[in-house]
Amino acid sequence: MTEFQTQIQAATRIVQTVYGLSVEWQPIPGEVEVVQACIGGREELPIYLTQSGEQTLCICYLWHDDEIEPSRRTELLEAMLDLNIPMPLSAFARVEGYFVVFGALARQSRPEDLAQELAALSENALEALEAFADYLKQ
Structure with missing residues (x-):
C-alpha cells in the first residue's frame, strides 16, 4: 500500500466517524496513481x-x-462563476469536455484535512447538480 493510499484510508475513517458518511475507495489502474472514492x-x-x-x-x-441545454449555456456559465466563491473548498472547471467540481490541498495535508475536503466536495457536487439541473437537457 502506498503512502497516498494510507492517507486516504485514514481520511476515510474520519469521514465515517466525524461526518457520518460511508466511503468506499478503490485504486484506478494506470501510469498515474488515482483513487476513486464513493x-x-x-x-x-x-x-x-x-x-x-x-x-x-x-x-x-x-x-x-453535450448535456447542457444549448439555449441556456451562457446563463449556466455565468451562474457557475457566481457560485464559485461562495462554494467552500471547491471550484468549477472543465476537463476534456466534462464540467467538474474540484478541490486541492497540500500533499502533506493531515488526514483530517483530506476528510473535510472529501465531505465538502461531495456535498458541493450534490448542491451543484441541484442548482444547475434546469440548465441541463431533460
Whole structure:
C-alpha cells in the first residue's frame, strides 16, 4: 500500500466517524496513481483523488458539455462563476469536455484535512447538480 493510499484510508475513517458518511475507495489502474472514492448514497458522483507535485487533487465529474441545454449555456456559465466563491473548498472547471467540481490541498495535508475536503466536495457536487439541473437537457 502506498503512502497516498494510507492517507486516504485514514481520511476515510474520519469521514465515517466525524461526518457520518460511508466511503468506499478503490485504486484506478494506470501510469498515474488515482483513487476513486464513493460516498454512500452518492455513488453517481465518485471523487477521484491523485497527487501531483506538492498537491493532492480531488475531482468530481458533474456533466458533459453535450448535456447542457444549448439555449441556456451562457446563463449556466455565468451562474457557475457566481457560485464559485461562495462554494467552500471547491471550484468549477472543465476537463476534456466534462464540467467538474474540484478541490486541492497540500500533499502533506493531515488526514483530517483530506476528510473535510472529501465531505465538502461531495456535498458541493450534490448542491451543484441541484442548482444547475434546469440548465441541463431533460
